[in-house]
Amino acid sequence: MAFESKNLSVLAYSNGFTLWHYTTADSAADVDTSGYFNDAADMLRAGDMVMANVSTSGVPAAGIFLIASSTSTAVDVADMSPLGAVNTD
Incomplete structure (x- = not known):
């Protein structure tokens, strides 16, 4: 699939840092592909x-992606740091 801007929202902003939330049916491996967020490079x-x-x-799955680099046209994110644990029940 592809990045959908409607699924990206700001959770908090302070001192030039923004914490975002994004939801998608795409896998973490797809999201951390260089260029996935290029359409949001201006943000x-x-x-x-x-x-x-x-x-x-x-x-x-849930986790945190760090924006590793961003220019006016290209965004690269680091691999997702997962949250939660394996459900053994």
Whole structure:
């Protein structure tokens, strides 16, 4: 799939840092592909963090992506740092 701007929202902003939330049916591996967030390059800055819910149409996962670099046209995120633990029940 592809980035959908309607699924990206600001959670908090302070001192030039923005904490975002993004939800998608895409996998974490798809989201951390260089260029996935290029359509939001005018908003995302290096050092921002994106709390994400991924794979929402399959086995959902959650985590944090760090915006590793961002120019006026290109965004690259680091691999997702997962949140939560394996459910052993």
